[in-house]
Amino acid sequence: xxxxxxxxxxxxxxxxxxxxxxxxxxxxxxxxxxxxxxxxxxxxxxxxxxxxxxxxxxxxxxxxxxxxxxxxxxxxxxxxxxxxxxxxxxxxxxx
Numbered sequence: 001x002x003x004x005x006x007x008x009x010x011x012x013x014x015x016x017x018x019x020x021x022x023x024x025x026x027x028x029x030x031x032x033x034x035x036x037x038x039x040x041x042x043x044x045x046x047x048x049x050x051x052x053x054x055x056x057x058x059x060x061x062x063x064x065x066x067x068x069x070x071x072x073x074x075x076x077x078x079x080x081x082x083x084x085x086x087x088x089x090x091x092x093x094x095x
Contacts, residue, residue: 016075037088
């Protein structure tokens with residue numbers, strides 16, 4: 001019996017001009033192209049938080065796509081990795 005590849009979670013905090021420019025809606029739309037779960041939300045300090053789980057290649061490709069698509073608005077990013085929990089069923093916007 002083959003082992004399933006390990007899912008993992010990445011949490012990314014984007015800073016810059018990332019609120020009020022469609023960042024959350026673009027993130028949700030892009031996530032549909034990948035086998036990932038998680039959420040995106042605005043933070044009160046002006047940043048946007050993205051929490052995404054999936055296979056490392058899918059998570060990486062999704063975040064690279066997001067970084068490229070929204071590059072003109074992003075001035076900084078902080079990220080952290082952790083084991084996936086499998087708690088997400090799809091990807092959505094949280095308020």
